[in-house]
Amino acid sequence: MAAKKKKVEPINIYTCNICGKKFSTKKSLPMHLRMAHGFPAKEASGDDKYTVRPVPDMQAERTPQPIIEKENNSKEQNVAPLERLVEKIVPATTLPTLSLVTPEIIQKEEIIEVVPMEIETISQSINLEKESKEMDKQEIAELIAVGVKNGLREQLLQIETEKAKQVEKEEAQKRAQVKAQGFKNVINGITQSINDMNKVIKPIEENIKRTVEEAMAGTQADLTALKERLPNNFCTSYPDLCARMSNMEKVMKEQAVLEANPEIRAKKDFNCPTCRKSYIDESKNHIDEIIGDDAGLLKQIKDKYNLTVAPKPSILSPKPKVTF
Known part of the structure; x- marks a missing residue:
């Protein structure tokens, strides 16, 4: 089968x-x-x-x-x-x-x-x-x-890239810190130099001021001699001292005028030129012709020497000291 x-x-x-x-x-x-x-x-x-x-x-x-x-x-x-x-x-x-x-x-x-x-x-x-x-x-x-x-x-690769960026950032920060420290050191050096210069200049300024004060306390000859010894830029460097010295010189000249012209002192009706302007025409040696239009100084002289009344005989003795 x-x-x-x-x-x-x-x-x-x-x-x-x-x-x-x-x-x-x-x-x-x-x-x-x-x-x-x-x-x-x-x-x-x-x-x-x-x-x-x-x-x-x-x-x-x-x-x-x-x-x-x-x-x-x-x-x-x-x-x-x-x-x-x-x-x-x-x-x-x-x-x-x-x-x-x-x-x-x-x-x-x-x-x-x-x-x-x-x-x-x-x-x-x-x-x-x-x-x-x-x-x-x-x-x-x-x-x-x-x-x-x-x-x-x-x-x-991404980790390495991030690490490289971080290292570069840290280096940039370090460079910036070094640069800032360098600038700071330069500024500190300049400041120290200025301080050192001030230590030297300040005594010189004090000496000049003291000399000017002594000269202004003396005679007109002392003041003139001092001006001749001062540098040309004195008024630029010390404008306040220069102004005071100029005013003092004017006062000293005014005193000399008063001493040379006793009739001015004897005139009872003497007054400021702004009050008696006609008086300027009568006197050639008026103080206004010497010191100019300084109204403040004229008022100071008027008050100091009492020129509106008959002056005392001892007005010039002792010598007055003008302060500002």
């Missing part, structure tokens, strides 16, 4: 043309070419990189052959056609000639032993498929590892 026929779907085997490795799925080939042989993604999908060969169908229909009666009347199994059966067991390309295979070799037992070969081939195909899936997992893991590595590299 013939056994039940089991239909097996044909399975293709994809062989790498470079290393000969076999795969059960076509999508495993590009992955293998990129990982193992370094092909770019575009070239790894080319059809010239692999060979497709179907797995032999070992469950082909077997038809019982008629018993041929030989001359010696013995019954033997005749398997036909011979070429077809041999190609199913062994690829024809591996046999040098078909004449080496005789009917005696191909017996029933030999055909039965072919079934484990078919199972082994199917198992190998299943293993190839598992290997392909493992390769997919391995490639994904490698891609993840590469991505993590690239991410870490970018993080390290």
